[in-house]
Amino acid sequence: MPVIQKLNPFIWFRKYFWKLLFVSTVIFIAYMVYLDAVIAHQFSGNKWQVPAQIYARPLTLSLKEEITSKEIIEELELLGYRRVSKAAATGEYQYANNRFVVYRRAFHFADGFQAQTALSVVIKSGRVAQITNLNSNTSVKSFRLEPWLITRLVSAGREDRMLVSLGQVPPALLEALIIVEDNDFYQHHGIAPLSILRALFANIAAGRAVQGGSTLTQQLVKNMYLTNEKSISRKAKEALMSILIDARYSKDQILEAYLNEVFLGQNGENGVHGFGLASYFYFDRPLDELNLLEITTLVGMIKGPSYYNPRRYPDRLTERRNLVLRLMFEDGKIDKPTFESLLDRPVLVASGASLRKNKHPAFMDKVQRELRNVLANPDIRDSGVKVFTSLDSNAQRKAEKVVTERLLKLEGARKINKLQAAMVISDIDSGEIRAIVGDRNTNYSGFNRALDAKRSIGSLVKPAIYISALERPQEYNLATPLLDKPIELPDDAGSLWKPQNADKKFRGQVPLYTALTQSLNVPTVTLGMEIGIDNIATTLGRLGIDEPISRYPALTLGALDLSPLQVNQMYQTIANNGLQIKLHAVNGILSVDNEVIWSFAEAPTRQFDEKVTYLMNYALHKVTLEGTAKRIKQHFPSVNMAGKTGTTDDYRDSWFAGFDKNILATSWIGKDDNQSTGLTGASGALNLFIDYQKLQEPKSLVRRFPKGLGIAHFDSETGHATQPGCQSSMSLPAILETLPKRPEKCGTKNPKVEERKSFWEKLFG
Secondary structure, three states, rough: OOOOOOOOHHHHHHHHHHHHHHHHHHHHHHHHHHHHHHHHHHOOOOOOOEEEEEEEEOOOEEOEEEEHHHHHHHHHOOOOEEEOOOOOOEEEEEEEOOOEEEEEEOOEOOOOOOOOEEEEEEOOOOOOEEEEEEEEOOEOOOOEEOOEEEEEOOOOOOOEOOOOHHOOOOHHHHHHHHHHHOOOOOOOOOOOOHHHHHHHHHHHHHHOOOOOOHHHHHHHHHHHOOOOOOOOOHHHHHHHHHHHHHHHHHHHHHHHHHHHHHHEEEOOOOOEHHHHHHHHHHHHHOOOHHHHHHHHHHHOOOOOOOOOOOOOOOOHHHHHHHHHHHHHHHOOOHHHHHHHHOOOOOOOOOOOOOOOOOHHHHHHHHHHHHHHHHHHOHHHHOOOOOOEEOHHHHHHHHHHHHHHHHHHHHHHHHOOOOEEEEEEEOOOOOOOOEEEEEEOOOOOOHHHHHHHHOEEOHHHHHHHHHHHHHHOOOOOOOOOOOEEEEOEEOOOOOEEEOOEEEEOOEEEEEEEEHHOOOOOOHHHHHHHHOOOHHHHHHHHHOOOOOOOEEEEEEOOHHHOOEOHHHHHHHHHHHHHOOOOOOOOEEEEEEOOOEEEEEOOOOEEEEOOOOOHHHHHHHHHHHHHHHHOOOOHHHHHOOOOOOOEEOOOHHHEEEEEEEEOOOOEEEEEEEOOOOOOOOOOOOOOHHHHHHHHHOOOOOOOOOOOOOOEEEEEEEOOOOOOOOOOOOOOOEEEEEEEHHHHOOOHHHHHHHHOOHHHHHHHHHHHH
């Protein structure tokens, strides 16, 4: 048998030591190169997906602008400005005797950077009387506050953060962070064995964990690259990567990355990462405006954001915060009086509502639809872009309030249920949408009735008919008599259609403006047939309706299905004196580097002569004085407004579109199953408009006379121009060049209006 020699391990190790060392070294170097590549790929590039930041419109104040002190205070409170007795720091304001002093924050708008500035604003008689830049002690014509952050469109990764640079971080925060988490940060090279031993002894002496052994660099590595697995291999990898990061990047770069990466809480499904976002989440203000108590609160939470959650465990957090204060005192960063005065102060945090998800879902639905059109690439949307919208946050909250409360009142008073509603509020001049409500549950993010519910608009179609007539000033003016007698017309099914007025009465004839203000159906149908259905459909297109339109006689009474948004577009053209601008919710988009990516640039187009729309607006104003919406005047006796009610067959849909000087509001009430509500436009949707305006500060509608327009006098029976002072005359605005140069004398007899046959009578006899 052969002799088997036993191999001595020591001899084997000596024999292969250098080879093993060489192979191990190569493997180690290769592994380090690999780790370095992993680090460089993320750390040197785009470290994080940053949500798109969605901003509301900024409040701009200009000399002589109509605005109340209450409206300004609402905006400042929304933006998290602190009201103090004497403002002295950014983010503070004072108010007394109709004078504001505001230390406005810096902000980068789509049109450039705005520096922080101290301003004085004086309000007199509901207008801006004076604006002074207190830094230069000079008068200025206008200024704007930074916009309110509505929400952040968080990606599928569920991480949310608001990036900050070291220059935006209060020095006290950096001091507290380093003292508590890594006192040797500027001395070690990524890992600090002595710190681990010191933390161990400190924790033993305290009987609990008061210090951590990991450096800030190690914590950064664990958060950015590794899992929370507790193993030797994971810890070794963490140490190696920490050394590499420390060798490759400066301490300031590492510290800035840590400030933006650290986990500081949970906002629903989304993690709150970084001090920039945490400052808003817990205190509703920028990081550079935090005081020492707020700073030490955030630093204290690093050890365990859930355990030290200030909203759930304030006592735990107070104890932890006081520890941070003590460490700062012992390190000489704060003096003893400051330390002792702060120990007993309670932890005061905001509700967190400012960063709540799904705020104003109906409006955000419109924003996201527009973003998909202008930013098709989702990677761009996740790159920290700033999206500037037209949302008026105060208007939005008030619209949501009135929808919720009014539907409950209507259901209770009329014993009906399952009502639904929608509202769209826009700025008349700019076409910017200020608010959208798409459901009675204003937090519901499903079916958006304001955008997608196409319902018959009823009498809201009538201005399209009357404006078509007024565009023929040789034939029609506000005084033109219209027949109000029974008529029969074939409908689209071949049957006879017999339109009726709402009160089932006939008046023989009425002036054109009365037919509109009283929303009389029969004169409207008669006028519509004289104008022609094709012409009415064309007018609707010019008003902004891009839907296919069925051209039947029933169109004259609103046999047309539109959404509240489409109705709002239609009335925007009328309210804006014939100038049409596309309704929109997004005004501009900036990249993370504050470069303009996109901006709304569509110019308004003139669709109707200003003289014609003035006459239409005069008639719509009359609707609110003596017509179907006269309750507006009862509630607002000193404010001029205009509008139109709409009611559909069997009271299925209740509509109102109305406007003051600045805003246009469209409201709808109905049922999803299309059953009767028992509500007219006046008894239903008009209430939403009135309720909303009661919460606002409505501005009186003022329209200048266009050139060529003036007050004329008309015989109330014939509609012919007469001399002033006639007993039966009425005074109305009219296009003067179309009137006879010599008006008729009082009492002149003329052929009666009945002798003029309509288009339909001429055609069928």
